Amino acid sequence: MQILETMENEILQAPQEIAISLWAQAQVVVEGLMRPWNAYQVAIAIGLFLAAHLLARLLGPYVHAWMRGREGWPKWRMRFLVMLHRRLRLIFFVALIWPTVWIMQSVTWPSRSYLLGILASLALAWLLITILTRFIVNGVVRTMVRYVAWTWVTLGILGLTDEARSLLESIAVELGDTRLSLWMVLQAVGVLAVLMVAARFVSRTTAAQIRQNKEISPSMQVLAVKLLQVILYSAAFFIGLRAVGVDLTGLAVLSGAIGVGLGFGLQKVVSNLVSGVILLLDRSIKPGDVISLGETFGWINSLGARYVSITTRDGKEYLIPNEDLITGQVVNWSHSNDYVRLDIYFGTAYTDDPHKVRRIAIDAAKGVERVLEFKPPVCHIVGFGDSSVDYILRFWIRDPTGGLTNIRGNVYLALWDAFQENKISIPFPQREVKMLDGSTLDTRSPSNTSYVSD
Incomplete structure (x- = not known):
């Protein structure tokens, strides 16, 4: 008990001692500002800030008009210019204060430009941090990294790094033999953030090179990119924890327990992940394939870790779970080749010559765009119906991504024009109503007319 009380007293006393030290330094700084030359430096800094503000107000509209005339520039460059335009005042302040510091250091004692040097260093550092963090894509991460x-x-720059570090290290908790301080947590977050950004950059660069390699199939490209991302992000995570001194032995035991829990609670998610890997390995579907799954017909945009993105002809994007593609019946119209055979049915009157009808139908289909000539259409009689002789017309296309309904409609229109030109009739059922002797027409209800027998 005495040991615990001693540790608690030390933990409570450490922040108090640091706070007292910082308060003493703040008093020294305030007293220094009361000296004449320090007051002059503060006044000069305020004047330079007002001058930078006026320059930003005067030149800002001209810079904005110049930016609006750069319509052909890339989007990333325009965003960079917008960021600089919003910080014109800080840019002008840095451009004014540094020459002032250099002039004062050359004509006066260094101590008489000390405060201006600190302000110039702070302004330049803030400006550089703002510019560099703009390259971080994620807005939340960018803001957090910028403020830290x-x-x-x-x-x-103010020389308070040691005090701040001591204060953060004094705020800690004991977990067995491990002491977890706030300084260690911030270190871990910073190192992990840097490593994750580096892993993201390497992953994107390598993925772009993999996608440009035409010798690798699309499915293997997706698989290679996914494996690369898993390896890079996992390595960044474990290296980051190891770099700040976190013992990974206990983490391994904890991760095993978490893995068992996740295995029971996230069965569907794990099933979709495994199904995604299987789809990539067996290459049964790949980006660009045209597939049908139930009533969904479209082409594959991308293969994700959990789902497959399919875009239909009407612009809708369906996210189909990977498990459904493994367990369900999928029609891949372009699995081994892009050739697709389509069938349409029609009928003609019994008075028309079937040989002539078949010839006219084949010639009409050949004249339609997208119908392949080296795989010529064929037409066959499939039955004798109640009112017509029934035919099937088969033809081939090689671009199912262009749509199936539209090509069928074009072939039907070609058949209609050809039949009209050659006097081929398309029959339709006709019905005759006969009145029996002694029957009367019941007109009591106009919407329900019927014939009744006496």
């Missing part, structure tokens, strides 16, 4: 970098650089 601003805080740490400010403490470093």
Whole structure:
């Protein structure tokens, strides 16, 4: 008990001692500002800030008009210019204060430009951090990294890094033999963020090179990119934890227990992940394939870890779980080749010569765009119906992504024009109603007319 009380007293005393030290340094700084030359430096800094503000107000509209005239520039460059335009005041302040510091250092004692040097370093550091963090894509991560970098650089320029580190290390909890301080947590977050950004950059660069390699099939490209991402992000995570001194032995035991729990709670998710890997390995479907799954017909945009993105002809995008593609019946119209055979049915009157009808139908289909000539259409009689002789017309296309309904409609229109030109009639059922002797027409209800017998 005495040991625990001693540790608690030390933990409570450490922040108090650091706070007292910082308060003493703040008093020294305030007293220093009361000296004449320090007051002059503050006044000069305020004047330079007002001058930068006026320059930003005067030149800002001209810069904005110049930016609007750069319509052909890439989007990333325009976003960079917008970011610089929003920070014109800081840019002008940095451009004004540094020459002032250099002039004062050359004509006066260094101590008489000390505060201006600190302000110039802070302004330049903040500007550089703002520009560099703009390359981080994620907005939340960018904001967090920017504020953390601003805080740490400010403490470093003011010479308060050791005090801040001591304060963060004093705030800690004991987990068995491991002491977890706030400083260690912040270190881990910073290192992990840097490693994750690096892994993301390497992953994107390598993925672009893999996709440009035409010798690798599309499905193997997706599989290679996914495996690369898993390896890079996992390595970044474990290297980051190891770099800040986290013992991975206990983490391995904990991850095993978590894995068992996830195996029971996330069976569907795991099933979709495994199904996605199987789809990539057996190459049964790949990006660009045209497939039918139930009533969904479209082409595959991308293969994800959990689902497959399918776009239909009407612009809808369906996200089909990988498990459904493994367990369900899928029609892949372009699995081994792009050739697709389509069938349409029609009928003609019994008075028309079947040989002539077949010849006219084949010639009409040949004249339709997208119908293949080296796989010529064929037409066969499939039956004698109640009112017509029934035919089937078969033809081939090689671009199912162009749609199936539209090509069928074009072939039907070609048949209609050809039949009209050659006096071929398309019959339709006709019905005769006969009145029996002694029957009367019941007109009591106009919407329900019927014939009744006496």
